[in-house]
Amino acid sequence: MKLSGAEIFIECLKKEGVKHIFGYPGGVVLNIFDLLYDNKDVKLILTRHEQGAVHAADGYARVSGRPGVVLVTSGPGATNTVTGIATASMDSVPLVVFSGQVPTMLIGNDAFQEADIVGITRPCTKYNFLAKDVNDLAEIIREAFYIATTGRPGPVLIDLPKDVTSGKTDFIWPEDVKIRSYNPTYEGNKWMIKQAAHEITKAKRPIIIAGGGVIISGGHKELKELAEITQIPVAMTLMGLGGFPGTHKLSLGMLGMHGTYYANMATQNSDLIVAVGMRFDDRVTGNVDGFAPQAKIVHIDIDPTSIRKNVRVDIPIVGDVKFILREMLSILKEESKGQWTEIRKAWLSQIGQWKKARPLTYHSIDDVIKPQFVVEKIYEITKGDAIITTEVGQNQMWTAQFYKFDKPRRLVTSGGLGTMGYGFPAAIGAQIAFPDKLVIDIAGDGSIQMNIQELATAVLEKLPVKVAILNNRYLGMVRQWQELFFHERYSYSHLNMVPDFVKVAEAYGAVGLRATKAGEVEPLIEEALRIKKPVFMDFIVDWKEKVYPMVPAGAPIDQMLFEEEEKKAEKKLRAVK
Amino acid sequence: MRHTISVLVENKFGVLSRISGLFSGRGYNIESLSVGETIDPQISVMTIVTTGDDWVIEQITKQLNKLIDVIKVTDMTELDHVEREMVMVKVAPRQDDKAEVLRLAEIFRGRVVDSSQKTYTIEITGDEKKIAAFVELMKPMGIKEFVRTGKVAIAREGIKKK
Numbered sequence: 001m002k003l004s005g006a007e008i009f010i011e012c013l014k015k016e017g018v019k020h021i022f023g024y025p026g027g028v029v030l031n032i033f034d035l036l037y038d039n040k041d042v043k044l045i046l047t048r049h050e051q052g053a054v055h056a057a058d059g060y061a062r063v064s065g066r067p068g069v070v071l072v073t074s075g076p077g078a079t080n081t082v083t084g085i086a087t088a089s090m091d092s093v094p095l096v097v098f099s100g101q102v103p104t105m106l107i108g109n110d111a112f113q114e115a116d117i118v119g120i121t122r123p124c125t126k127y128n129f130l131a132k133d134v135n136d137l138a139e140i141i142r143e144a145f146y147i148a149t150t151g152r153p154g155p156v157l158i159d160l161p162k163d164v165t166s167g168k169t170d171f172i173w174p175e176d177v178k179i180r181s182y183n184p185t186y187e188g189n190k191w192m193i194k195q196a197a198h199e200i201t202k203a204k205r206p207i208i209i210a211g212g213g214v215i216i217s218g219g220h221k222e223l224k225e226l227a228e229i230t231q232i233p234v235a236m237t238l239m240g241l242g243g244f245p246g247t248h249k250l251s252l253g254m255l256g257m258h259g260t261y262y263a264n265m266a267t268q269n270s271d272l273i274v275a276v277g278m279r280f281d282d283r284v285t286g287n288v289d290g291f292a293p294q295a296k297i298v299h300i301d302i303d304p305t306s307i308r309k310n311v312r313v314d315i316p317i318v319g320d321v322k323f324i325l326r327e328m329l330s331i332l333k334e335e336s337k338g339q340w341t342e343i344r345k346a347w348l349s350q351i352g353q354w355k356k357a358r359p360l361t362y363h364s365i366d367d368v369i370k371p372q373f374v375v376e377k378i379y380e381i382t383k384g385d386a387i388i389t390t391e392v393g394q395n396q397m398w399t400a401q402f403y404k405f406d407k408p409r410r411l412v413t414s415g416g417l418g419t420m421g422y423g424f425p426a427a428i429g430a431q432i433a434f435p436d437k438l439v440i441d442i443a444g445d446g447s448i449q450m451n452i453q454e455l456a457t458a459v460l461e462k463l464p465v466k467v468a469i470l471n472n473r474y475l476g477m478v479r480q481w482q483e484l485f486f487h488e489r490y491s492y493s494h495l496n497m498v499p500d501f502v503k504v505a506e507a508y509g510a511v512g513l514r515a516t517k518a519g520e521v522e523p524l525i526e527e528a529l530r531i532k533k534p535v536f537m538d539f540i541v542d543w544k545e546k547v548y549p550m551v552p553a554g555a556p557i558d559q560m561l562f563e564e565e566e567k568k569a570e571k572k573l574r575a576v577k
Numbered sequence: 578m579r580h581t582i583s584v585l586v587e588n589k590f591g592v593l594s595r596i597s598g599l600f601s602g603r604g605y606n607i608e609s610l611s612v613g614e615t616i617d618p619q620i621s622v623m624t625i626v627t628t629g630d631d632w633v634i635e636q637i638t639k640q641l642n643k644l645i646d647v648i649k650v651t652d653m654t655e656l657d658h659v660e661r662e663m664v665m666v667k668v669a670p671r672q673d674d675k676a677e678v679l680r681l682a683e684i685f686r687g688r689v690v691d692s693s694q695k696t697y698t699i700e701i702t703g704d705e706k707k708i709a710a711f712v713e714l715m716k717p718m719g720i721k722e723f724v725r726t727g728k729v730a731i732a733r734e735g736i737k738k739k
């Protein structure tokens with residue numbers, strides 16, 4: 001029996017085990033939507049914007065480890081996915097995005113709602129396809145899922161011209177995929193691994209820097225074992241949070257621009273860095289020339305281009321983090337037993353001193369709600385076990401600092417691209433993947449407005465996602481930079497008007513709650529968590545608050561600004577007056 | 578330093594733009610690029626001449642390798658290899674220079690592939706130095722048009738001494 005391209009699309013999704021897709025209809029995909037109308041196997045979540053659909057699929061993928069799937073129409077539907085695709089690409093998230101396209105005959109004619117989406121997304125996808133013939137469709141879809149989910153994962157786009165989805169052919173599911181030009185390396189070079197293990201035994205002041213690759217590879221257990229056996233402290237990148245338990249005594253928390261004092265000091269003073277599944281982003285290294293001047297660097301990553309892109313590397317190991325850490329563990333376990341604690345004593349005590357000298361702090365004033373306090377309370381009340389998504393800005397950094405993630409796939413945040421408007425739709429996707437888990441988006445008042453329309457999706461799909469808006473009436477992170485580096489000239493960072501988020505929530509049929517005093521924070525969170533509906537929690541927070549510590553852009557990461565210094569300077573000023 | 582990189586790619590639609598997009602998107606420069614089918618019509622070979630320090634060249638070769646459609650990347654500069662390029666020069670010499678143009682073409686083993694009352698078109702093949710020298714000598718003769726193929730390169734096979 002011959003199937004249409006649209007039917008083949010559905011059959012392929014079933015073969016790939018896809019139960020949910022996120023999307024938005026339009027002219028050239030109506031035949032696919034027609035099939036979805038009464039399909040029992042594949043359910044479409046109708047978002048209110050194609051960007052929302054991609055972020056939702058992305059959130060779904062990050063928490064579940066399974067690829068997120070998107071279906072949109074041609075032209076504007078397709079171009080609206082670009083920010084979402086670029087976000088997923090930067091953070092190595094497996095997505096398969098299907099875009100409708102005008103019939104092959106019309107391609108290139110500036111037809112109605114034609115956009116060259118394959119051209120537009122070429123630099124921000126791992127790969128993309130234009131399906132030109134229905135006979136190739138099953139194979140293309142199979143390859144797309146394979147490419148998206150293997151090696152360093154990433155988004156793949158398939159452009160589906162109308163005549164390809166309406167054309168008919170025999171459906172043959174290719175059981176195997178083999179792409180001769182695509183062979184990711186999983187097992188690291190044994191000799192290099194041995195060298196790395198040897199460096200670990202020699203090092204006096206080693207640290208591990210864990211990135212998102214630890215979580216993607218599922219190597220968090222191996223990492224924990226390695227750290228514990230060898231007593232090496234672990235700093236994490238934003239994407240790596242949860243890859244090592246944040247409450248562990250060997251945890252240094254996040255490093256980099258808004259990293260902890262002790263993570264940055266440990267990095268700068270280390271004699272060996274074991275970088276695991278991370279890529280030395282500039283937000284991590286600060287000034288590259290001043291980065292970890294005394295350290296030898298072992299760099300483990302599945303993507304060879306990540307290695308020696310930004311920093312010099314002494315021992316490069318290309319491959320899957322989990323494989324490599326296992327191999328390394330088996331060597332180190334044999335190498336020596338028991339004496340590690342003794343060897344690390346001096347280094348760990350130095351780190352203990354740094355931890356004591358400058359812990360992460362903030363200062364409460366009377367009844368004013370400090371944004372960090374809100375994050376801390378959310379952490380306490382959820383016992384650190386919620387799925388937390390974030391928007392971008394100060395809200396994101398405070399979440400990274402004050403919510404201690406003990407498990408992987410609990411923090412869902414746009415790290416590489418820093419996409420405002422990401423967190424709320426991502427929370428929706430995460431909730432679809434785990435209907436029974438608590439999902440909270442920690443948001444800024446600016447960012448939440450970028451995809452606020454997805455309230456409709458959450459309400460209609462009965463998804464009890466919670467949004468904690470740290471409402472400072474500012475594009476706070478922009479304001480912070482302007483205060484510190486632009487002589488307090490707050491050019492277009494004051495939002496002037498933020499909507500009444502309580503009323504907005506209510507208008508969509510969700511629940512809105514507001515806290516204006518510190519004492520109201522805890523009861524409000526508790527109330528919100530009891531409500532089995534989407535809730536906006538509007539926390540009117542201190543707009544003057546800044547994220548500290550902070551490494552000014554371009555400085556080495558041990559040159560940090562601290563709140564204490566600011567407070568002292570203020571006091572002095574007051575005394576003079 | 579200048580490197581000649583040979584890239585075997587799947588002969589698929591869009592591959593050229595993936596490669597050129599990689600160079601433009603990451604700020605690498607392409608001095609010349611030539612593309613053609615290999616004996617296997619499903620595979621094309623691209624010869625790319627680019628410049629950069631060791632870090633940049635390492636990134637370029639890795640980034641090329643990372644592209645899904647790329648089968649093999651060889652930095653020819655690291656190997657013993659032969660490079661050739663073909664150019665065609667259309668010159669319009671003054672009457673007294675005509676003989677000189679033909680003489681030079683002969684010295685450089687060029688061929689006259691077209692001529693008119695006023696012009697000669699000369700084809701010449703060679704490595705960079707030879708072509709540069711020929712072009713230098715043709716300049717005073719009045720070059721009207723100039724086209725070049727871009728470089729192609731192939732590795733030498735070692736010869737065993739008997």
Ligand SMILES: Cc1ncc(C[n+]2csc(CCOP(=O)(O)OP(=O)(O)O)c2C)c(N)n1
Pocket residue numbers: 391392393394395396418419420421443444445446447448470472474475476477478
């Ligand atoms: C789509 C997008 N546009 C612009 C920016 C630049 N940007 C980074 S943080 C920020 C302010 C975010 O404001 P808000 O959501 O209120 O968060 P806050 O910093 O106040 O917590 C801006 C504009 C961005 N990251 N993403």
Ligand SMILES: [Mg+2]
Pocket residue numbers: 444445446470471472473474475476
């Ligand atoms: Mg704000």
